[in-house]
Amino acid sequence: MIRPYAPVLLEIRDLHAAVDGQPILKGVNLTIRGGEIHAVMGRNGSGKSTLSKVLAGHPAYSVTAGSVQYQGEDLLALEPEQRARAGLFLGFQYPVEIPGVSNLEFLRVATNGRRAQRGEEELDTFAFEDLVRERLALVQMDPAFLDRSVNEGFSGGEKKRNEILQMALLEPLVAILDETDSGLDIDALRIVAAGVNHLAGPDNATLLITHYQRLLDLIKPDYVHVMAAGRILRSGAADLALELERTGYDWVDQELARLGLAEQPALAEVP
Amino acid sequence: MVAAPLSPQQISAATATVAAWEALASSPLPSRRQEDWRFTDASRLAAIEPHCWTGPDPFAGLVLPPGVSRLPADEAAALWQPLLLETGCDQHWPVRLNAGAEPARLALRIEADASPLASAALTAELDAAASRQLLAAQILLVLDPGASFELGLRLGAAARSACSVVVGAVLAEQASLTLALVASGHGDAALLAHLPVLQAPGSRLALSTVSSGWSFSRIEPRVLQQQGAAHTRLRGLQWVGEDQLADTHSLVRFDGPDGVLDQLHKSVADGNGRSVFNGAVQVPRAAQRTDAAQLSRSLLLGDRARIDTKPELEIVADDVRCAHGATVSQLQSEELFYLQSRGIARAQASRLLLAGYCQEVLRELPAAAAAWKPVERELQGA
Numbered sequence: 001m002i003r004p005y006a007p008v009l010l011e012i013r014d015l016h017a018a019v020d021g022q023p024i025l026k027g028v029n030l031t032i033r034g035g036e037i038h039a040v041m042g043r044n045g046s047g048k049s050t051l052s053k054v055l056a057g058h059p060a061y062s063v064t065a066g067s068v069q070y071q072g073e074d075l076l077a078l079e080p081e082q083r084a085r086a087g088l089f090l091g092f093q094y095p096v097e098i099p100g101v102s103n104l105e106f107l108r109v110a111t112n113g114r115r116a117q118r119g120e121e122e123l124d125t126f127a128f129e130d131l132v133r134e135r136l137a138l139v140q141m142d143p144a145f146l147d148r149s150v151n152e153g154f155s156g157g158e159k160k161r162n163e164i165l166q167m168a169l170l171e172p173l174v175a176i177l178d179e180t181d182s183g184l185d186i187d188a189l190r191i192v193a194a195g196v197n198h199l200a201g202p203d204n205a206t207l208l209i210t211h212y213q214r215l216l217d218l219i220k221p222d223y224v225h226v227m228a229a230g231r232i233l234r235s236g237a238a239d240l241a242l243e244l245e246r247t248g249y250d251w252v253d254q255e256l257a258r259l260g261l262a263e264q265p266a267l268a269e270v271p
Numbered sequence: 272m273v274a275a276p277l278s279p280q281q282i283s284a285a286t287a288t289v290a291a292w293e294a295l296a297s298s299p300l301p302s303r304r305q306e307d308w309r310f311t312d313a314s315r316l317a318a319i320e321p322h323c324w325t326g327p328d329p330f331a332g333l334v335l336p337p338g339v340s341r342l343p344a345d346e347a348a349a350l351w352q353p354l355l356l357e358t359g360c361d362q363h364w365p366v367r368l369n370a371g372a373e374p375a376r377l378a379l380r381i382e383a384d385a386s387p388l389a390s391a392a393l394t395a396e397l398d399a400a401a402s403r404q405l406l407a408a409q410i411l412l413v414l415d416p417g418a419s420f421e422l423g424l425r426l427g428a429a430a431r432s433a434c435s436v437v438v439g440a441v442l443a444e445q446a447s448l449t450l451a452l453v454a455s456g457h458g459d460a461a462l463l464a465h466l467p468v469l470q471a472p473g474s475r476l477a478l479s480t481v482s483s484g485w486s487f488s489r490i491e492p493r494v495l496q497q498q499g500a501a502h503t504r505l506r507g508l509q510w511v512g513e514d515q516l517a518d519t520h521s522l523v524r525f526d527g528p529d530g531v532l533d534q535l536h537k538s539v540a541d542g543n544g545r546s547v548f549n550g551a552v553q554v555p556r557a558a559q560r561t562d563a564a565q566l567s568r569s570l571l572l573g574d575r576a577r578i579d580t581k582p583e584l585e586i587v588a589d590d591v592r593c594a595h596g597a598t599v600s601q602l603q604s605e606e607l608f609y610l611q612s613r614g615i616a617r618a619q620a621s622r623l624l625l626a627g628y629c630q631e632v633l634r635e636l637p638a639a640a641a642a643w644k645p646v647e648r649e650l651q652g653a
Binding site for chain 2: 056057058059060079080081083084085089090092095096098099100101105106109110113114117149166170
């Protein structure tokens, strides 16, 4: 939903970032307002996942230039946990398995951290169980997953549902979903997309990172951005994704050549 | 135990203490020249004067469940020495010390359970507290064919006190024993524990040991499957911080075919702590079709902490499955980041991961032993 005067939630200005001294992001600019759904597309190695990790505060990535304002504050000055409590959410491409840590306990601690930040009272075990069962229905997840260790032994689809369950509990203002559609079958994709659509409202925003139109058939973006060589090369409306589906990325090379830029050799995808 | 050089006075006091330990064991203190003690400096015991226990009998007032009775002393004595001999620990220094330290004795016979629904269960607590004494105890469990028993044992000591225990068990055919030892020390406390077990075919042993907080601890489970065809499950967790040393030396021997071993040992080493694990598995020619798996996992939290871990497999039989593995790692940064990205502060995330790491062993403790909240102090301080 585009409302030109809706408050700006996230403002990325000329963002440069590197991992192990290797520059990956080379000047990303992006403004996200309340109510908007953005999709970021691009080839492997174009910097999409790096952008999501930098925004979430992954310690392996260092910001070398630029700024990110989140609700008017300097996002980059915050620790990852402070960003999360303030309402920034990253849905992982590869959710991490944590043996021995109960999913239910993890979800409760995380939810209460966010609630405390919003001035809401913390939920005890019983109240939380009620809440989590209600939110489980949203992603059609078996309650048995609550009693297992975080993501341990979950299938790819179950892990992604668990990500959306976390999103449903944390009620973020800005949700970044990094290839949430990868590894999902059609049914799981529908469930996950329905969850995301349900949670999207006029006051929050979603940033989808994806390779495929099939996710965008289910979650209709207001804006589509194409990343290449660590920056956003082109932005457009939802039909830009359809055009990409038809034409592929060949034009990207021409565009980069025209700008005198070359794409970095794609880094191996880091889980 | 003390980093600074000792004064002549301190040295002579330490010499006197060592002499007192050696007198009780009628044997010189183990030296690091002995392979079994290579990484474990028993002279740390010099910090504790081994005065024999003058407190109450720790087993007085123990209420035995139905089907469990005290074994007459002569019957217990007749079983004790062969148990030590067969498990090859009769001459071990901690066992000799235990025998010389006026141990409290508890010998129990467990009959085949009349009710098949629940096994008989018992808990006992041996706590030397800050007595500055050496609390020694011998426990013998004799399980009749088909008998089932669960024993939870809490060991504790603080401030220059020590605990010495030998917990032995003889499992007849189809008998099943769950034995959990939760040992939490404080300050300059020492623990010496031997756990010799004989298993007849068809018997099942589940032995869990959890130790933390001891300045010095040595735990030695020694299991002999006399004719193979038994099931042995070993779980161990030891946590060292500050300047502590914890050593687990386990031995499992199969003297017959078709035996099963499932062993997991976990260590956490923080501060200047030092953790030692040595897991011996002996599979002689008679032990065909043995299925043994041993895994040692260690977590190194501090730059100055140290882990020594060594599987020691002697396999002669040719038709066996013997897997072993050892890992030493630090807290995984991706796991930490995942938790942080959900709003959990780094310190709390570390504690959650550590608790999860320990949980793999702790979750197998019987409820009564879990209620002693092992390693809780360490987890809170982490």
